[in-house]
Amino acid sequence: MILSSHDRRLLLGPLNKNNAILVQILGICSALAVTAKMEPALVMGISVTAVTALSSVILSLLRDAIPTRVRIIVQLVVVSALVIIIDQLLKAFAYDVSKQLSVFVGLIITNCIIMGRIEAFALANKPWPSLLDGIGNGLGYAFILLIVAFFRELLGSGTLFGLPVIPGACYRWGYANNGLMILPPMALILVGIVIWIHRARNKDLIEP
């Protein structure tokens, strides 16, 4: 094993018992907005992972040089610089997806997970654990986004990553795509169901 058990916990914990969406209920807004299709959900997940990881490392390196009173402004400068870079990269290399995501790429700045990890972890830890923590939380977020997007795209549009997967014969027998899946309320209900299943499997997480 390359990673020590402590490091592995940092990286893999957010994928299950410390998941930002399921347990801390952070980053819900974008989880509802970009999960109608798999492709934007995947791109959004990768972008957030990159921003969380890089901003955690940079701010962890700067952590002794930042005066506590102005730390939020410094964090915002770093995060927004990274988000602008991501936005430009998407516009240059994945223009269609960038169009679909529209303002939500810019709104990564306000994603609670990023600021949350910086405040709660990166400012008090060394760069290497901060990097692992950032990657882990970003992946945990991307994982839930992909689960929700899988069901929404499959049942709502009958496709996955834009490719039709439900055979045409089903439609001729009377199957129809579910329009509610495309609408944001169903994303909220699906996130709720995922949280329900997760709590049922991890009974220690159930709130009294």
Add this chain to the structure above:
Amino acid sequence: MKSLRAFLDKHKPAFEKGGKYHLFRSVFTGLDSFLYVPARTTRSGCAIRDAIDLKRTMSVVVLALLPALLFGIYNVGYQHARVTGEDVAFVQQFLYGLWRVLPMIIVSYVVGLSIEFAAAQLRGHEINEGFLVSGLLIPMVMPVTAPLWMIALSTAFAVIIGKEIFGGTGMNIWNPALLARAFFFFSYPSRVSGDTVWVAGLPDGLSCATPLAEAYQGTPITPGLETMFWGLIPGSIGETSTFCILLGATLLLITGIGSWKIMLSTVIGGAGMALLLQHALPADNPYSHVTVLQHLLAGGFAFGAVFMATDPVTAAQTGPGKWIYGLLIGIIAIVIRALNPGYPEGMMLAILLMNTFAPLIDWCVVQRNVTRRIKRGRVATRA
């Protein structure tokens, strides 16, 4: 009947703790209390057991629904005969309707009851009669052309997400039957609106609009007031005949199960808003030509006001709260009909919206009462 009782008594031990079929005890007790009045009495605390328990309440509502249901079944056959131009007798029209509607009722009951039974088993709860009414209401608010699997899916959604998640009968925030219709409405919009969904077996190329759809498209409403009152118009299965709904309303009011405050205030709110819009809208707006009576007779207004808004679980509980709740349902339903370009009918959305706000209304009424009584107490001590 004696033999049935004896049969139940004979098999009872197997379902009790330690028995062979202990896992299915709530199915057994559910069946037992469905067939016979339970001999149980309250053991602890100070409680009053009314003769009118959940089972009796639900049976009365089912009875009240019967006129509208039977008429709806006949109307399905009547509309079918009308568009196809067949000249068939009354009995045949009724049988055709039965052939179309009965499967919908069976699907709704089978799906809903199996989920309720399963949920009760999992939780160790007793089965109760809460779904008896919802299971009948669901097909009655659907268009007759709704495919059975869509009804099954909508029912499952309403029972799981709308009811069981919140803790089962009596704990739900929204009316389950309307939630099923809302799911159907937003999931498969082309199956629940438009000109081709309201009449069973409509020949290709023909269309048949409901009165509300006509108003929505800006054409004058063709059926006369009398036809709309008796109900020989296209529409969802149970909603067309205002006369039969009034029969049901009478039973609900006599037995005291439906709240007259909610029914009356809903009609007042709807009539007031309809009157206002009729005069306030510019003459080129089609809804300025729809009269108050047409608004009250068309679509699901009467059905919603009598059977949906008065649902004792999801409606407001306090007296003044019921008035506010009903008035707002009437007003919002007509506003959605006339001012929202998206949907021709607004009763479903109005009731679901007010279901959401009912606890808040009750809370305000209770708080107002509390402050008033505190003030009265202060005045008394000062004097």
